[in-house]
Amino acid sequence: xxxxxxxxxxxxxxxxxxxxxxxxxxxxxxxxxxxxxxxxxxxxxxxxxxxxxxxxxxxxxxxxxxxxxxxxxxxxxxxxxxxxxxxxxxxxxxxxxxxxxxxxxxxxxxxxxxxxxxxxxxxxxxxxxxxxxxxxxxxxxxxxxxxxxxxxxxxxxxxxxxxxxxxxxxxxxxxxxxxxxxxxxxxxxxxxxxxxxxxxxxxxxxxxxxxxxxxxxxxxxxxxxxxxxxxxxxxxxxxxxxxxxxxxxxxxxxxxxxxxxx
Amino acid sequence: xxxxxxxxxxxxxxxxxxxxxxxxxxxxxxxxxxxxxxxxxxxxxxxxxxxxxxxxxxxxxxxxxxxxxxxxxxxxxxxxxxxxxxxxxxxxxxxxxxxxxxxxxxxxxxxxxxxxxxxxxxxxxxxxxxxxxxxxxxxxxxxxxxxxxxxxxxxxxxxxxxxxxxxxxxxxxxxxxxxxxxxxxxxxxxxxxxxxxxxxxxxxxxxxxxxxxxxxxxxxxxxxxxxxxxxxxxxxxxxxxxxxxxxxxxxxxxxxxxxxxxxxxxxxxxxxxxxxxxxxxxxxxxxxxx
Amino acid sequence: xxxxxxxxxxxxxxxxxxxxxxxxxxxxxxxxxxxxxxxxxxxxxxxxxxxxxxxxxxxxxxxxxxxxxxxxxxxxxxxxxxxxxxxxxxxxxxxxxxxxxxxxxxxxxxxxxxxxxxxxxxxxxxxxxxxxxxxxxxxxxxxxxxxxxxxxxxxxxxxxxxxxxxxxxxxxxxxxxxxxxxxxxxxxxxxxxxxxxxxxxxxxxxxxxxxxxxxxxxxxxxxxxxxxxxxxxxxxxxxxxxxxxxxxxxxxxxxxxxxxxxxxxxxxxxxxxxxxxxxxxxxxxxxxxxxxxxxxxxxxxxxxxxxxxxxxxxx
Numbered sequence: 001x002x003x004x005x006x007x008x009x010x011x012x013x014x015x016x017x018x019x020x021x022x023x024x025x026x027x028x029x030x031x032x033x034x035x036x037x038x039x040x041x042x043x044x045x046x047x048x049x050x051x052x053x054x055x056x057x058x059x060x061x062x063x064x065x066x067x068x069x070x071x072x073x074x075x076x077x078x079x080x081x082x083x084x085x086x087x088x089x090x091x092x093x094x095x096x097x098x099x100x101x102x103x104x105x106x107x108x109x110x111x112x113x114x115x116x117x118x119x120x121x122x123x124x125x126x127x128x129x130x131x132x133x134x135x136x137x138x139x140x141x142x143x144x145x146x147x148x149x150x151x152x153x154x155x156x157x158x159x160x161x162x163x164x165x166x167x168x169x170x171x172x173x174x175x176x177x178x179x180x181x182x183x184x185x186x187x188x189x190x191x192x193x194x195x196x197x198x199x200x201x202x203x204x205x206x207x208x209x210x211x212x213x214x215x216x217x218x219x220x221x222x223x224x225x226x227x228x229x230x231x232x233x234x235x236x237x238x239x240x241x242x243x244x245x246x247x248x249x250x251x252x253x254x255x256x257x258x259x260x261x262x
Numbered sequence: 263x264x265x266x267x268x269x270x271x272x273x274x275x276x277x278x279x280x281x282x283x284x285x286x287x288x289x290x291x292x293x294x295x296x297x298x299x300x301x302x303x304x305x306x307x308x309x310x311x312x313x314x315x316x317x318x319x320x321x322x323x324x325x326x327x328x329x330x331x332x333x334x335x336x337x338x339x340x341x342x343x344x345x346x347x348x349x350x351x352x353x354x355x356x357x358x359x360x361x362x363x364x365x366x367x368x369x370x371x372x373x374x375x376x377x378x379x380x381x382x383x384x385x386x387x388x389x390x391x392x393x394x395x396x397x398x399x400x401x402x403x404x405x406x407x408x409x410x411x412x413x414x415x416x417x418x419x420x421x422x423x424x425x426x427x428x429x430x431x432x433x434x435x436x437x438x439x440x441x442x443x444x445x446x447x448x449x450x451x452x453x454x455x456x457x458x459x460x461x462x463x464x465x466x467x468x469x470x471x472x473x474x475x476x477x478x479x480x481x482x483x484x485x486x487x488x489x490x491x492x493x494x495x496x497x498x499x500x501x502x503x504x505x506x507x508x509x510x511x512x513x514x515x516x517x518x519x520x521x522x523x524x525x526x527x528x529x530x531x532x533x534x535x536x537x538x539x540x541x542x543x544x545x546x547x548x549x550x551x552x
Numbered sequence: 553x554x555x556x557x558x559x560x561x562x563x564x565x566x567x568x569x570x571x572x573x574x575x576x577x578x579x580x581x582x583x584x585x586x587x588x589x590x591x592x593x594x595x596x597x598x599x600x601x602x603x604x605x606x607x608x609x610x611x612x613x614x615x616x617x618x619x620x621x622x623x624x625x626x627x628x629x630x631x632x633x634x635x636x637x638x639x640x641x642x643x644x645x646x647x648x649x650x651x652x653x654x655x656x657x658x659x660x661x662x663x664x665x666x667x668x669x670x671x672x673x674x675x676x677x678x679x680x681x682x683x684x685x686x687x688x689x690x691x692x693x694x695x696x697x698x699x700x701x702x703x704x705x706x707x708x709x710x711x712x713x714x715x716x717x718x719x720x721x722x723x724x725x726x727x728x729x730x731x732x733x734x735x736x737x738x739x740x741x742x743x744x745x746x747x748x749x750x751x752x753x754x755x756x757x758x759x760x761x762x763x764x765x766x767x768x769x770x771x772x773x774x775x776x777x778x779x780x781x782x783x784x785x786x787x788x789x790x791x792x793x794x795x796x797x798x799x800x801x802x803x804x805x806x807x808x809x810x811x812x813x814x815x816x817x818x819x820x821x822x823x824x825x826x827x828x829x830x831x832x833x834x835x836x837x838x839x840x841x842x843x844x845x846x847x848x849x850x851x852x853x854x855x856x857x858x859x860x861x862x863x864x865x866x867x
Contacts, residue, residue, distance in 0.1 A: 076753035088748035105753030107734040114733035353663040366839025529672035
């Protein structure tokens with residue numbers, strides 16, 4: 001079942017065509033990675049799909065439904081969640097509270113009820129905290145749950161954002177450079193987390209620079225360059241694609257790459 | 263027709279002052295991202311200081327000069343003592359600081375000067391000139407040409423002098439400006455000084471027509487801000503156009519609708535601009551990168 | 553459950569004790585009067601704190617809502633023949649409606665645009681109160697009839713002290729409840745990252761509007777109390793300076809600290825009274841306070857103390 005597909009998606013900023021006629025079709029239950037040199041439009045694609053930008057052209061379908069023009073919170077209600085390349089942590093809240101916010105779309109809320117704080121609100125708070133604890137534990141941050149979020153290390157915050165996104169019980173999870181700035185140990189932990197997420201039936205779409213992570217974990221890889229699709233296929237197909245190598249390393253570099261140890 | 267012309271004249275005159283206030287706003291905003299609410303007090307100080315120094319026996323031209331210098335000193339002090347220490351604060355904190363400064367300056371004016379309205383003699387007499395069935399005061403022409411001169415001087419300064427280019431550089435990218443050796447702190451202080459001077463001159467020019475008093479600053483600041491918003495926050499041409507337009511709108515509203523709610527026009531303009539076209543007439547839309 | 557009760561509402565208990573005990577030390581009715589004013593402004597401060605400290609928005613025109621509440625209990629009985637208690641609720645309802653209508657467009661703005669828009673809105677309201685002299689008595693204001701409930705007249709500083717203290721306690725309790733709820737978490741999330749909040753399914757615009765309306769009602773109630781207490785109301789109560797004082801109060805007490813509103817209000821209300829010999833310099837002092845608070849004390853008094861003592865953040 002195709003859970004996410006785009007058709008001739010395009011957007012330009014000023015004169016720059018950040019995304020130009022991109023088509024993707026993502027099967028559910030997969031790990032689908034989007035790679036490409038800096039500036040190729042990967043995060044822009046994420047922003048388009050998650051409703052933060054509205055495309056100039058083309059369409060986006062989520063589980064078959066046309067979703068162009070829907071705001072991010074409306075997409076969230078349709079089972080889409082994401083993390084952010086530059087982290088959008090709620091720094092004034094604790095790690096646990098960050099993840100509790102992730103539960104929002106499953107909580108019942110109303111002005112009067114929340115002001116008066118019926119026992120049902122207190123019970124719900126407790127349930128939310130428990131669910132958040134579970135998510136926090138899942139990404140290995142159980143010991144840090146009550147710390148202020150802005151006291152956590154960068155790698156931990158990346159995992160916290162994943163936990164927060166998971167807490168909303170999405171069907172489709174977009175991870176924007178989850179391993180950026182992480183050391184190999186942290187990257188391995190992220191890989192494990194992603195595998196466990198997919199085991200739960202959640203589709204994961206990844207934007208990443210860490211080639212080892214991408215090649216190890218992806219079912220399919222989509223390569224962007226200059227806002228256009230350069231190639232798509234299995235990790236093996238993509239890594240041996242000369243056009244892809246040239247895009248990353250340049251013509252000279254790709255010739256050198258033939259001699260590089262793999 | 264004569265009525266319309268009359269409204270246009272009065273609208274242009276007061277619009278020229280709004281334009282100057284808006285220009286002062288824009289200068290400081292461009293150099294430092296600060297919305298300087300005390301801009302209106304600069305105008306007040308220019309007029310009031312001239313009046314009181316003049317009352318002390320000093321010949322008016324010298325009194326005016328003293329007033330401008332004093333206001334510039336206040337502007338520099340505002341930057342050094344209130345804005346610089348709060349570097350890194352959010353935009354709201356900075357606005358609150360300039361609001362606090364404006365209230366403080368109002369308080370000082372109340373004590374040092376007095377609570378009455380004051381006037382200055384017009385530069386070329388107060389016999390109204392008849393044009394097309396309407397009348398215009400000679401001082402209005404002084405205001406309009408004074409504003410024009412200031413705009414042109416500023417234009418030349420920004421475009422032609424090295425210091426002017428440094429101001430633009432600071433406005434465009436503060437870090438980059440520092441990297442090429444520009445002392446951005448002094449540039450920002452300088453922009454405060456220039457804005458204060460512009461405000462003071464505007465105050466001196468308009469006092470013969472509109473009178474001055476310790477309280478005039480607040481409303482002027484709000485209207486100047488409305489004008490800057492209308493023209494496009496950060497755009498100097500926009501500030502001037504916005505000021506003139508606001509003056510005209512006010513005059514028409516006062517003439518054709520209700521003079522009581524004349525002051526409300528500026529706020530309605532602010533709200534209308536913010537909702538319909540936040541970037542104003544000449545501004546650019548900003549996109550946030552996530 | 554009782555543990556939750558303890559941590560969330562403990563500061564309220566502290567305030568209740570202080571409010572109950574302190575009057576024993578009041579040498580005269582004047583002290584009751586000042587304390588009553590402190591509680592009334594603090595009540596308005598709670599609402600503004602929810603808006604600014606928790607949701608991260610700003611309103612430099614909030615005194616406008618104080619004005620609506622105040623003029624409601626003046627105009628209602630005087631011109632419309634409504635009993636005071638009904639006018640009180642009508643004022644709150646009117647504030648809520650105005651906030652709802654104006655809030656939707658205004659809250660789309662951020663940073664200094666939002667600040668100036670709310671400033672303009674507040675000044676607009678006070679212009680209306682000044683100009684509509686037939687209804688509002690113009691710049692000199694109008695008198696406000698006393699509150700009469702079931703034959704009992706609310707009169708005197710002592711009475712209003714207890715009314716305003718109790719109202720503050722209730723208002724603070726409701727606010728603390730709100731903070732510890734999905735709505736409260738949503739607001740705090742919006743403060744830190746609107747885009748992340750949105751992506752998690754929070755209807756950011758609706759939540760901002762909700763807290764704006766709530767804060768308007770708090771201000772309206774405070775305004776009604778002020779008018780009924782003083783027996784008189786002028787447009788100054790809704791003016792620009794009042795709005796700035798309110799913000800200074802909230803920042804001084806601590807943004808994000810409900811109890812801090814009480815501390816901030818205490819300073820802003822008591823200072824002019826204590827320094828009444830400096831009456832001429834009132835504006836200068838206010839200007840200095842606003843500048844000083846925003847430059848040096850942005851963290852606010854209560855949060856700084858809290859960090860020093862226990863590392864608690866919630867209140």
